[in-house]
Amino acid sequence: MEFLDMLLLLLATIFLPLGFRRWFTTIKGPKNLPPGPPGWPIVGYLFHFILQRRPFVYVIRDLRKIYGPIFTIQMGQKTFVILTDAKLIHEALVQRGTLFANRPDESPTRWIFSFGKCDINSAKYGPLWRALRRNFTTELVGSARVKQCGWVRKWALENHMGRVKEEAQEKGYVEVMSQCRLTICSILICLCFGAKLSDEYAKNIDSVFKEVLRMPLPKLPDFLPILTPLVARGQLRRAKELRRKQMEIIGPLVQARKAFVESGENPKSSSLHMESPVGAAYVDSLFSLDIPERPGGLGEEALVTLCSEVINGGTDTSATVVEWALFHLVLDQRAQHELYKEIVEVVGENGVVTEDDLEKMPFLNAIIKETLRRHPPTHLLLSHAATEDAVLGGYTIPKDANLEIYTPWVTQDPALWTDPEEFQPERFLPGGEGYEVDWTGNRGVRMIPFGAGRRICPAWSLGIVHVGLLLARMVHAFKWVPFPGSQPDPTETFAFTMVMKNPLKAVILPRS
Numbered sequence: 001m002e003f004l005d006m007l008l009l010l011l012a013t014i015f016l017p018l019g020f021r022r023w024f025t026t027i028k029g030p031k032n033l034p035p036g037p038p039g040w041p042i043v044g045y046l047f048h049f050i051l052q053r054r055p056f057v058y059v060i061r062d063l064r065k066i067y068g069p070i071f072t073i074q075m076g077q078k079t080f081v082i083l084t085d086a087k088l089i090h091e092a093l094v095q096r097g098t099l100f101a102n103r104p105d106e107s108p109t110r111w112i113f114s115f116g117k118c119d120i121n122s123a124k125y126g127p128l129w130r131a132l133r134r135n136f137t138t139e140l141v142g143s144a145r146v147k148q149c150g151w152v153r154k155w156a157l158e159n160h161m162g163r164v165k166e167e168a169q170e171k172g173y174v175e176v177m178s179q180c181r182l183t184i185c186s187i188l189i190c191l192c193f194g195a196k197l198s199d200e201y202a203k204n205i206d207s208v209f210k211e212v213l214r215m216p217l218p219k220l221p222d223f224l225p226i227l228t229p230l231v232a233r234g235q236l237r238r239a240k241e242l243r244r245k246q247m248e249i250i251g252p253l254v255q256a257r258k259a260f261v262e263s264g265e266n267p268k269s270s271s272l273h274m275e276s277p278v279g280a281a282y283v284d285s286l287f288s289l290d291i292p293e294r295p296g297g298l299g300e301e302a303l304v305t306l307c308s309e310v311i312n313g314g315t316d317t318s319a320t321v322v323e324w325a326l327f328h329l330v331l332d333q334r335a336q337h338e339l340y341k342e343i344v345e346v347v348g349e350n351g352v353v354t355e356d357d358l359e360k361m362p363f364l365n366a367i368i369k370e371t372l373r374r375h376p377p378t379h380l381l382l383s384h385a386a387t388e389d390a391v392l393g394g395y396t397i398p399k400d401a402n403l404e405i406y407t408p409w410v411t412q413d414p415a416l417w418t419d420p421e422e423f424q425p426e427r428f429l430p431g432g433e434g435y436e437v438d439w440t441g442n443r444g445v446r447m448i449p450f451g452a453g454r455r456i457c458p459a460w461s462l463g464i465v466h467v468g469l470l471l472a473r474m475v476h477a478f479k480w481v482p483f484p485g486s487q488p489d490p491t492e493t494f495a496f497t498m499v500m501k502n503p504l505k506a507v508i509l510p511r512s
């Protein structure tokens, strides 16, 4: 409640003397916003939101039932326009994608972690975003690079299988999420810097990054920026402290790689051993990237920021998909056995699944798609914004509003999917209703786990490779069954992605 007390006090002292004039300019205008829940003068729906004490995404989920395909939530000085309908989402992201490809202004906290919007996900739609995204696409996820870096996944997956076995021996079960996070995080670090890190080092990075992901969740001054100087000092201090930790843990990797690139060999003084040849790590491309707005090149802070978005963007998302997929396979032994049979048909009982094998496994791909449909890892895309005031669905979308795309309704809408609550991978096999569905949303929106249009996740195919390899290797090596003391529980919770509230614990049995 201390938040509320503070809010009331501040409102009384700061806003009320300004009277209704300010209210009329900030809350009422501009005209013709989509409908939405009523709020109070000045603060709009903010009190209601704070009193509910739950993540924004749950509030949206409930308001959708009342307000439907497009609605507005006015919170303090910020206007949120929410889209939940497949057709409107397609219109905004694809048909008129350029108009809605911007990102809104950053909160003060996010500004610190994005180093003033110097990364792909937060950059305004313009030359900086274009240059960074083009470089990312060629240097990190281009097919040549993915092939060249196959050894990274091979190394990380061998480690993964070893750790899984060890954990099962020690505890009697495997905690799927934490193991998968660590493996994916290690792969992404190695793709960025070309070095194999110890599990210990990767775990430290992962835990700092977990904090980073949670830190920029919206706080009071994000809705009432006018309060920032009064109430945000402690919050900004904590954000700067965490940013310092992030610099301390990633900075040395940037420096070690730079020394390696400049000298062409591993410096004797460094404990980090570079494995990728010069030019093969993502950060190598950033050292010399020519960006018109940054005439001096990208400094260390920018490099840390850009590599951090790779680790942040790819770890939670992919690990969440693996955990939900395995949750269903543990409960549905028939589907798990189908998958096992398919893997054995492709690589044999004793072979090793590689990334080239994945496209020969339609049932595995159907399981991944059904998992993304049934459990989209992010229920909201990253916030979009219009580049200028625009009209959508007959309403005005002001250019300074946050345009939020709520994705779960698209895949829960019974008008679009049969028995949407059921987990049925077969719907993505030939003849099934999902077989022809374009999950990038280009040809129409039936599911958009990666967004769609200009801002679609640029690494979606890499994410799918990581998910596919993890699932195939784990199911090939072991039969996964529920841990007797902890029955798999489908309750979700919001932790940047929508994860299992009680992380999946499963017993592994060797395949005979």
Ligand code: HEM
Binding pocket: 120, 121, 122, 133, 188, 309, 310, 311, 313, 314, 315, 317, 318, 321, 377, 378, 380, 381, 382, 383, 449, 450, 451, 452, 454, 455, 456, 457, 458, 459, 460, 462, 463, 464, 467
């Ligand atoms: C299953 C795995 C993944 C899922 C479900 C996923 C999902 C998403 C979503 C929903 C967005 C927002 C799209 C929008 O705002 O319209 C996004 C953006 C982004 N993702 Fe992913 N992602 C995954 C894997 C990855 C990986 C592995 C990386 C990095 C290697 C990555 C890097 C990014 C970046 C840089 C953006 C920002 C794009 C932009 O603003 O132009 N993602 N992702």
